[in-house]
Amino acid sequence: MRERSRKFLSGRGMRKLRRDRMAMAALAVIGVYLALALLVLLGVPSEDAVQERVAPDNTPGFFARGTAERRLDSAQFHLDSIQRSVRSSDPAKAIAEHRLGTLQLVQVSPEELESRLTEAWRAFDAASALEDDIESPAATARLDELDTAIDALYVQPTGFAAATRFAQLALGTDRQGRSILLRAVYSAKVAVQIGVVSALIAVLIGTLLGAAAGYFGGWVDHLVVWLYSTFSSIPWIVLLMVIATVCRGDAFAPLVERMPLLPVYAAFCLSFWISPCRVVRGEVMKLKELEYVQAAAAVGFGRMRILLRHVIPNTAHLAFINFSLLFIGAIKAEVILSFLGLGVQGTPSWGVMINHAKAEVLNGFFWQIGTATGFMLVLVLAFNVLSDALQDAFDPKHV
Numbered sequence: 001m002r003e004r005s006r007k008f009l010s011g012r013g014m015r016k017l018r019r020d021r022m023a024m025a026a027l028a029v030i031g032v033y034l035a036l037a038l039l040v041l042l043g044v045p046s047e048d049a050v051q052e053r054v055a056p057d058n059t060p061g062f063f064a065r066g067t068a069e070r071r072l073d074s075a076q077f078h079l080d081s082i083q084r085s086v087r088s089s090d091p092a093k094a095i096a097e098h099r100l101g102t103l104q105l106v107q108v109s110p111e112e113l114e115s116r117l118t119e120a121w122r123a124f125d126a127a128s129a130l131e132d133d134i135e136s137p138a139a140t141a142r143l144d145e146l147d148t149a150i151d152a153l154y155v156q157p158t159g160f161a162a163a164t165r166f167a168q169l170a171l172g173t174d175r176q177g178r179s180i181l182l183r184a185v186y187s188a189k190v191a192v193q194i195g196v197v198s199a200l201i202a203v204l205i206g207t208l209l210g211a212a213a214g215y216f217g218g219w220v221d222h223l224v225v226w227l228y229s230t231f232s233s234i235p236w237i238v239l240l241m242v243i244a245t246v247c248r249g250d251a252f253a254p255l256v257e258r259m260p261l262l263p264v265y266a267a268f269c270l271s272f273w274i275s276p277c278r279v280v281r282g283e284v285m286k287l288k289e290l291e292y293v294q295a296a297a298a299v300g301f302g303r304m305r306i307l308l309r310h311v312i313p314n315t316a317h318l319a320f321i322n323f324s325l326l327f328i329g330a331i332k333a334e335v336i337l338s339f340l341g342l343g344v345q346g347t348p349s350w351g352v353m354i355n356h357a358k359a360e361v362l363n364g365f366f367w368q369i370g371t372a373t374g375f376m377l378v379l380v381l382a383f384n385v386l387s388d389a390l391q392d393a394f395d396p397k398h399v
Contacts, residue, residue, distance in 0.1 A: 016393040023389030029382040033188050040189035050186045050348055053177035054101030054168040058360060061172035061180065061367045068135055071143050075124055078150050079117065086114050101168045101179070102161040103154050113153070120149040172367040174353075175360055183348045184371045190349040191331050191379065194261065198268035199326035203319050205269065206276030207312065213277075214284030215307050224281070228274045236271065240333060243267040244342040260346055264337065268330050276322040280315050287311050317394030324387040328380050335376065350376045 017023055056077040060066045066074075082105065085094035091110035098105045105113065127142035157165045171181040213224035231239065247263035248256060256262050287293060288311065296306045331350075337343030338351025345352075350372040357369035 014393070017389055020389045020393070022385050023393075026382040026385040026389070029378060030386065033192060033379050033382075036185055037189040037192040040186050045182050045186060047186070047347065050182050051178060052099075052101065053173075054103075054165075054179050055173045055177050057173065057175050057177050058363075058365045058367075059169065059173040059177075060365075061170060061371075063169060068139060068143060071147070072124075072127060072131075075120075075127075075143075075146050075150055078153070079120055079124060082113070082117055082153055086110055086117060100177075102157050102165045105153060106155055116149075116153055120146070120153060123149040171371050174356060174368050180353075180368050180371050183353060184350070184375045187349045187353065187372070188375065188379075190261075190344060190347060191334065191376070194264055194268070194334050194344075195327040195330045197261075197265055198272060198330040199323045201265070201269045202272035202326050203276050203323045206273035206278075206322070207280050207315065207319055209273070210277040210280030211284045211307060211312050211315065214281040215288050215311055216303070221281075224277065228277050231271065231274055237336065239271050240267045240337060241340065241342055243270055244337055248342075261344065264334060264343055267337065268333060272326050272329060275326070276318065279318050279322065283315050283318060284311055287314055317390070320390045320394060321387055324383050324390060328383045328387075331376060331380060 056074040058070075059074065060070075065071055082098065085091065085098045085105070088094040095105050095110060095113060096107070106116075108116075123142070123146040127139065127146050130136065130139040130142060133139060156162075167181055168179040171179075171184070174180055174183070209224050209227070213221040244263045244267040246252075247266045252262070259265075293306060293310060296310055297303075301309075334343050334349060335351035335354060338349055339355045341355070343349070343351050353372035354369050357366075357372070360366070360368055
């Protein structure tokens with residue numbers, strides 16, 4: 001096995017792949033996503049950090065101030081939330097526990113904080129009084145004073161806390177005040193997880209069924225062809241929706257509770273095997289007529305041994321290509337299912353983010369849908385480039 005791996009890594013296909021700069025760049029991009037997924041698995045960021053409020057609703061990214069109306073709404077959110085803490089039954093405890101991500105209130109007495117809050121409210125009233133001419137230089141100056149008064153209510157983070165705060169607000173917040181960047185990074189784990197599991201199982205099922213159909217022929221071939229012909233006759237999106245809905249039924253509820261992504265895995269694995277099965281079946285039908293297969297049969301090797309040792313290994317290039325293509329398909333299909341409410345539930349994903357962004361887009365806020373789409377676009381593009389490079393390097397028709 002070690003010798004075979006060494007020959008594969010030093011073979012012509014791998015040498016050609018390593019010389020392809022675009023393929024190496026795509027591999028680097030994929031490596032970054034895998035690293036992000038690994039960090040999320042290790043708890044960086046944690047799911048609690050992804051779900052917590054870090055700022056007012058729909059804060060724009062790149063630390064843009066937004067419109068004057070948006071700045072007033074943001075200021076009112078801060079003042080209202082601080083006022084609730086100051087006027088709670090235990091103000092000292094409420095002040096100590098008041099958090100917006102890494103941002104916390106200044107640790108002063110409730111009386112001192114209320115005095116600063118009163119000054120901030122005065123600044124808010126002064127800015128609101130100019131609401132009819134909110135874009136004027138005078139109104140802008142009032143808003144700047146209001147921002148300064150609100151900053152005085154918080155401890156400005158430094159060091160690691162400042163870096164964390166930067167990451168939380170870099171791409172803005174959603175309509176629940178959660179960090180869009182952290183949610184997009186966390187979703188990379190879900191995307192990689194769905195892509196790897198779905199593509200791996202689908203390629204394995206498709207390769208085994210296609211190889212058996214192409215090599216043995218007869219009733220085995222008829223059965224496999226009938227299976228993928230039947231599945232292919234059902235519209236793809238309908239098949240995914242039906243399988244995902246069935247897996248969310250009461251009969252599977254205990255299992256889905258332990259494995260929330262099980263409906264997604266089932267939907268993809270039971271529908272994605274068709275393409276690799278067709279391709280491998282056609283390739284095996286050609287391979288079984290070649291001299292080395294006929295020689296192995298003449299020597300007396302069993303049919304299963306020939307299939308597993310000599311035929312299937314020569315379809316490995318198809319497995320690589322199909323894995324890459326199905327990985328892409330699984331990510332895009334997850335977005336579709338989640339957008340329809342049948343995909344990932346209870347955890348962030350790019351599909352869930354796009355689904356939640358529907359109302360934001362109507363209000364002209366594109367940060368969440370843009371971030372989710374951008375993260376998905378880069379990963380899908382990298383795998384498309386890698387798929388083309390794998391086909392050029394390993395497909396015998398391209399060598």
